[in-house]
Amino acid sequence: AVYVRDESGRAILANTAYYQLTRRTPGEVMGRTNDEMFDEETARVLDAQDREAWDSGHVVYFEQETRDARISAEWQLKSKAPVSMPDGSRYLVCTSSDITQLKRAVTSVERSKQFVETLINAVPQAIFVKDEEGRWIMVNEPFLRFGDYKLVNLLGRTNREIYGPE
Numbered sequence: 538a539v540y541v542r543d544e545s546g547r548a549i550l551a552n553t554a555y556y557q558l559t560r561r562t563p564g565e566v567m568g569r570t571n572d573e574m575f576d577e578e579t580a581r582v583l584d585a586q587d588r589e590a591w592d593s594g595h596v597v598y599f600e601q602e603t604r605d606a607r608i609s610a611e612w613q614l615k616s617k618a619p620v621s622m623p624d625g626s627r628y629l630v631c632t633s634s635d636i637t638q639l640k641r642a643v644t645s646v647e648r649s650k651q652f653v654e655t656l657i658n659a660v661p662q663a664i665f666v667k668d669e670e671g672r673w674i675m676v677n678e679p680f681l682r683f684g685d686y687k688l689v690n691l692l693g694r695t696n697r698e699i700y701g702p703e
Contacts, residue, residue, distance in 0.1 A: 542629040546570040546587060549628070558633060560607040579605045590617035590629055600636070610635035671695045 538555035571580040590597045596618035614636045663680035673691040
C-alpha cells in the first residue's frame with residue numbers, strides 16, 4: 538500500500554491497496570489526518586512515526602503491530618520518506634506491507650526452537666549440534682557444565698576458531 542501526506546499531515550494520495558489495507562474509502566482518507574482517521578492510540582503512534590521521518594530527512598522503517606480493528610493486517614512493515622519538490626513543498630511518501638504471515642512463521646520457529654532447547658536441556662547427557670560447516674549451533678546445559686564452557690564462546694564458531702589451529 539502506498540500513500541502520501543502533506544506537511545500538515547493530511548492524506549493527499551493513496552492507492553487501492555491502501556484503501557483495502559485500512560478498510561476505508563477514499564472519502565474517509567483523502568484530506569484527513571491520522572487523528573481524523575484512526576483511534577487515539579493508533580493516531581499517536583502514526584504521528585510519532587511521521588515526526589521521526591520528517592526529522593530524520595531520510596527514509597525510516599517501522600515494524601508495527603496493528604491495533605485498529607479495521608486494518609486488515611495484524612503486522613505491518615512501513616517505510617516513510619520525506620520528499621522535497623522543486624517548488625519547496627514537502628511530502629511524506631509512505632508504504633505499508635502486510636507481514637502478518639512472516640511474523641506468524643517467525644513465532645512458530647521460535648516456539649519450535651524453545652521446545653527443542655527445553656527438550657535437550659532435560660537430557661542429563663551432554664549434547665551438541667553443529668551445522669554442515671562445523672559451526673556450533675546448539676549445546677545443552679549439561680554440555681556447558683561438563684566442559685565449563687560459555688555459550689557465547691561456542692555458538693556460531695568452528696573448533697578452529699575456538700581452539701586455534703590443530
